[in-house]
Amino acid sequence: MSHKPTTVADLADFAVILDVRSPAEYALDHIPGALNVPVLSDEERRITGTTYVQVSAFEARKIGGAMVARNIARHLDESFRDKPKDWRPLVYCWRGGMRSGSFVTWLRLVGWDAQQLKGGYKAYRALVIERLAALTPTLNLRVLCGPTGSAKTSVLQALAEQGEQVLDLEALAAHRGSVLGAIPGREQPSQKAFETQLMAAMSALDPARRVWVEAESRRIGRISLPDALLQRLRESPVVEIDASPEARLAYLLRDYAWLGDDPQGFADKLGTLKGLLPNETLAQWQTWALARELPPLFAALMADHYDPLYQRSQGRHLERLGQAQRVGTNDLSPQGITALARQVAALT
Numbered sequence: 548m549s550h551k552p553t554t555v556a557d558l559a560d561f562a563v564i565l566d567v568r569s570p571a572e573y574a575l576d577h578i579p580g581a582l583n584v585p586v587l588s589d590e591e592r593r594i595t596g597t598t599y600v601q602v603s604a605f606e607a608r609k610i611g612g613a614m615v616a617r618n619i620a621r622h623l624d625e626s627f628r629d630k631p632k633d634w635r636p637l638v639y640c641w642r643g644g645m646r647s648g649s650f651v652t653w654l655r656l657v658g659w660d661a662q663q664l665k666g667g668y669k670a671y672r673a674l675v676i677e678r679l680a681a682l683t684p685t686l687n688l689r690v691l692c693g694p695t696g697s698a699k700t701s702v703l704q705a706l707a708e709q710g711e712q713v714l715d716l717e718a719l720a721a722h723r724g725s726v727l728g729a730i731p732g733r734e735q736p737s738q739k740a741f742e743t744q745l746m747a748a749m750s751a752l753d754p755a756r757r758v759w760v761e762a763e764s765r766r767i768g769r770i771s772l773p774d775a776l777l778q779r780l781r782e783s784p785v786v787e788i789d790a791s792p793e794a795r796l797a798y799l800l801r802d803y804a805w806l807g808d809d810p811q812g813f814a815d816k817l818g819t820l821k822g823l824l825p826n827e828t829l830a831q832w833q834t835w836a837l838a839r840e841l842p843p844l845f846a847a848l849m850a851d852h853y854d855p856l857y858q859r860s861q862g863r864h865l866e867r868l869g870q871a872q873r874v875g876t877n878d879l880s881p882q883g884i885t886a887l888a889r890q891v892a893a894l895t
Contacts, residue, residue, distance in 0.1 A: 553663065570585055571589045627654075641668055641669065683749070688714075689786060695795075762864065810838070818833065
């Protein structure tokens with residue numbers, strides 16, 4: 548068996564990675580592909596932590612040790628019974644301490660060449676931050692911008708289908724970046740999980756080729772873009788989609804039709820604009836939402852909220868907007884978006 552310390556530089560050497568932290572810790576973020584086999588449940592972790600603070604470290608270890616032993620025994624019996632002798636998992640906890648150490652000890656006693664990740668998840672988290680800082684300056688970004696309803700996300704997806712490199716930040720953040728940006732059926736990841744996914748996406752890009760990305764503000768829902776990436780985006784060349792108001796309205800009505808399925812929820816979302824608009828305007832919009840009258844509502848949202856916001860913000864956020872290449876269209880149907888993506892990809 549190997550006794551050489553295993554670090555984050557060795558992750559690629561392991562086909563099986565075991566995260567022995569609690570389910571809540573795992574849900575917050577984890578090494579991609581890691582399996583959660585907790586040695587303490589969330590409740591057990593709370594109990595041992597409370598005992599540590601209110602009684603003593605010794606009592607906490609005594610209580611926690613029994614819990615850990617029972618959980619390891621259960622995992623051995625239920626999850627690992629069929630593993631062959633040459634099975635070689637990498638095990639980590641929060642910082643490479645007692646939880647992963649205990650698990651590795653038992654696995655090695657069985658006869659498996661289990662390894663403990665030095666520094667645990669904290670070491671991996673440091674790697675993510677380091678890699679994001681190193682990768683960001685290498686990105687050859689091309690920024691797609693345009694007012695709300697310009698189908699920027701759909702154009703990004705079409706560009707990817709046509710073989711272009713794409714960094715879809717809104718897909719990673721599970722949010723479309725506006726007051727109506729929540730994606731049905733998808734919760735946003737934690738900030739740390741977003742950055743883990745972002746690192747993986749950026750690592751897969753070829754720095755010798757351009758990368759299309761959508762113009763974003765600092766926040767996408769509750770996710771914040773790393774400062775270095777935001778600055779790289781702001782200083783990169785820009786392509787602006789100039790779609791007709793009619794095409795944009797038709798696109799919004801198609802893309803956000805689901806909002807009509809929950810009129811009260813839609814009206815409540817609009818309520819978050821209170822203070823940004825005259826009260827009578829907001830009341831009218833909420834009345835339209837409750838009545839499922841989406842065409843006049845989206846037309847008003849474009850004219851009185853999104854377009855003025857775009858005019859105010861893009862000049863501040865995109866340093867090269869004045870030199871932007873512009874691509875016009877009157878058609879944002881699926882076929883029109885495919886054609887638009889071809890036009891964008893043909894730009895030099």
